[in-house]
Amino acid sequence: MHFSLFLDIFNFIGIFVFAISGAMRGVRAGLDIFGIVVLAVVTAVSGGIVRDVLIGAIPPQSIRDWHGIALAVVAGLLVFFFHRLFERMQYPVLLFDAAGLGLFAVTGTQKALDYGLAPEMAAVLGMISGIGGGIVRDVLTAQVPVVLRGDIYASAALLGAILLLGGDWLQLPAWLSLLLGASCTFVLRTLSIYRHWTLPHPR
């Protein structure tokens, strides 16, 4: 019960930060208030909806329950009215995206485990939950998805998912595994942006 509470809290924070990344992209793409809110919602819930459909949790959480979408709408409106605040950060879309990536990677992995998937496939589902929202946001605004731009991105999500599995295996408290996995994804992704780290390219 405690555990499911942590999972919900992490999930809602993930929805909120992904919604901000989507809304900031909408501001930059010159969208109106409704377009910004739609992009915020779509970015926030797509990864989770794809995960839920694939593991058979239908209707998906974000469809069954209105809290996630409402939270994303609030985030979209906050960005609409106060986008100058967010723009003071150097890479606001990428930073909030990195936070959502980490949070969804661990919550997605845990939910897939709860639905009976094997650990290695649960990690893949966690990665999909993490990268899904950003892919949809980038495709809708006609950009090459961040996952393909040659940075450390999906790999960071997969690392977080694997750390969660490791924490489960070591029987760490659930909140610690979740926090550990999400933080490592966030730190690795953020460092790779600031330090311009890349993975090897074909010769």
Place this chain on the structure above:
Amino acid sequence: MHFSLFLDIFNFIGIFVFAISGAMRGVRAGLDIFGIVVLAVVTAVSGGIVRDVLIGAIPPQSIRDWHGIALAVVAGLLVFFFHRLFERMQYPVLLFDAAGLGLFAVTGTQKALDYGLAPEMAAVLGMISGIGGGIVRDVLTAQVPVVLRGDIYASAALLGAILLLGGDWLQLPAWLSLLLGASCTFVLRTLSIYRHWTLPHPR
């Protein structure tokens, strides 16, 4: 029973007009006969398929039953042979798209209610049904989706969905609620195109 008949009729008209909007886009993109028909079918059935997967109506209506796809194929072939007729209209893609938007917004909302979703989520599902086909059409032909182009679009679909809910609440006859919601979406969307109405943009 009468009610379900109205729903089916509205749904088939929606498939037909969305198919025409997709096929006209295919003509403009220089596609061949098969590409035009595929784009007609995909535009016509995507919104409904996404809706059905999300509410758990699997296999989706358009997959279980061949009538919808057959109708979209016919619409695609009509456009292939007689596209000059459609081109005499000022904005053929947008007008047929507006009609499909209204029809699918109300039928999608109603179907989600029938599957036990709460009214506020049913309206979101109706909006998704309405905007889904156009998004897929636009992404496949490498255009920024109409829903994000800064016009009144998803908001018009949501208005139609809410009017349907209002009609249900007032216990209006079902055909009247459906007609009212679909018409308001169509009129609002069409007026916004001709009058260049927009929603506020961030400063």
Place this chain on the structure above:
Amino acid sequence: MHFSLFLDIFNFIGIFVFAISGAMRGVRAGLDIFGIVVLAVVTAVSGGIVRDVLIGAIPPQSIRDWHGIALAVVAGLLVFFFHRLFERMQYPVLLFDAAGLGLFAVTGTQKALDYGLAPEMAAVLGMISGIGGGIVRDVLTAQVPVVLRGDIYASAALLGAILLLGGDWLQLPAWLSLLLGASCTFVLRTLSIYRHWTLPHPR
């Protein structure tokens, strides 16, 4: 039992060749090793996942069982290290794509039949299985999807699906129907590339 073995073999070959087509595209788009592997996996499994969700086989085969994704990862790594070998072919992406198209068109049709769909809809599902991976690969790398580029593509997949249905109807051995359908799709698609065959365009 024999039959299901043939289906699995065809399916795994389809996953492998689609993964190569995706990875080769990744090399050309300048992706890093992880991006190449992700694009390989996504190209290889998207068509089958969409098919499985639509026929109600949830969780989809590629999610339930790790062999398909592992095979696609291996194909992606092979391309990463030995891409010069593949590049000696004139159109490596298109050739491997044509092979995957044929294999998935027949296995997709057969699986949809096994799940109780009517033959005409099973053929549509087969076509979707065949064209799905290539569409996702092309959308993610910001190209107009091959299915819409005015060549013989979806039509070749549909032909293979229909040949499989014909073989079933004539009670040919299962492996023969599968082989026949897949080969005809591959030959028709490949010939249409080399000979620049096209379907009629609107006047």
